[in-house]
Amino acid sequence: MNDIILNLQSIKDRISTACKNSGRQESEVSLLLATKTVPPDRIKIALKAGSTLIAENKIQELKEKFDALLDSPHTNHFIGHLQTNKIKELLRYDVSCLQSLDRFDLAEKLHQRLHANNKTLDVLIQVNTSGEESKFGVQPDEAIALVEKVARLESLKIKGLMTIGLFSAEPEHVRPCFRLLKNIQQKVRELNLPNVAMNELSMGMSGDLETAIEEGATIIRVGTAIFGKRSYPDSYYWNEQNPETT
Numbered sequence: 001m002n003d004i005i006l007n008l009q010s011i012k013d014r015i016s017t018a019c020k021n022s023g024r025q026e027s028e029v030s031l032l033l034a035t036k037t038v039p040p041d042r043i044k045i046a047l048k049a050g051s052t053l054i055a056e057n058k059i060q061e062l063k064e065k066f067d068a069l070l071d072s073p074h075t076n077h078f079i080g081h082l083q084t085n086k087i088k089e090l091l092r093y094d095v096s097c098l099q100s101l102d103r104f105d106l107a108e109k110l111h112q113r114l115h116a117n118n119k120t121l122d123v124l125i126q127v128n129t130s131g132e133e134s135k136f137g138v139q140p141d142e143a144i145a146l147v148e149k150v151a152r153l154e155s156l157k158i159k160g161l162m163t164i165g166l167f168s169a170e171p172e173h174v175r176p177c178f179r180l181l182k183n184i185q186q187k188v189r190e191l192n193l194p195n196v197a198m199n200e201l202s203m204g205m206s207g208d209l210e211t212a213i214e215e216g217a218t219i220i221r222v223g224t225a226i227f228g229k230r231s232y233p234d235s236y237y238w239n240e241q242n243p244e245t246t
């Protein structure tokens with residue numbers, strides 16, 4: 001059988017076990033396929049096998065794969081660092097949720113364009129819970145203020161929070177990152193802000209999805225464990241210093 005189908009099955013088993021261990025329903029956890037560097041043919045195998053939610057990190061890749069994926073029904077999220085000059089393209093290529101909203105100037109510009117076109121966009125606020133400089137996201141102590149400001153932009157619909165945890169093979173080192181995100185979610189909920197839903201927690205990847213599910217993840221983002229190793233290091237996508245990161 002195809003490697004992708006087998007890998008999907010094993011991810012579903014892992015999700016199922018993690019849900020059982022933490023007393024959660026499997027229906028509470030969505031599997032998002034992180035498809036950076038993966039060619040459309042391989043993405044299509046996963047979509048045919050029943051996956052529905054995929055996400056790119058770069059507008060360039062979103063664009064390149066768009067036509068090839070048109071006949072395979074799916075939902076697109078965006079999980080990469082977005083430059084303001086790429087907003088137009090993000091909206092053109094049918095992205096339904098920007099998971100990586102991490103600064104107000106980006107929110108304002110998105111709002112302007114959406115408002116002019118009478119559209120709305122779901123967003124998650126990305127928080128840098130690991131303290132690593134190479135990771136994008138608003139600082140934890142600035143997250144609530146950002147949520148409050150973005151909430152006033154009526155074309156942006158805040159659905160929750162996203163984080164990339166500490167890069168570590170040791171789950172207990174990543175767990176505090178996920179707890180912190182959950183903690184911020186609870187604080188925001190207590191504020192009862194208009195135009196803010198806090199149902200989604202997008203956290204957990206190939207190596208730490210069990211920990212994330214135990215800590216309340218509603219979306220886990222999995223790449224390597226389904227599609228295999230990538231030839232680019234993740235720093236290519238995650239590092240602010242890289243001028244080509246878009």
Ligand SMILES: *Cc1c(COP(=O)(O)O)cnc(C)c1O
Nearest residue numbers: 034079205206221222223224225
């Ligand atoms: C690549 C990526 C993932 C998936 O990581 P894997 O370790 O390959 O599962 C998740 N989230 C973001 C933001 C990514 O860039």
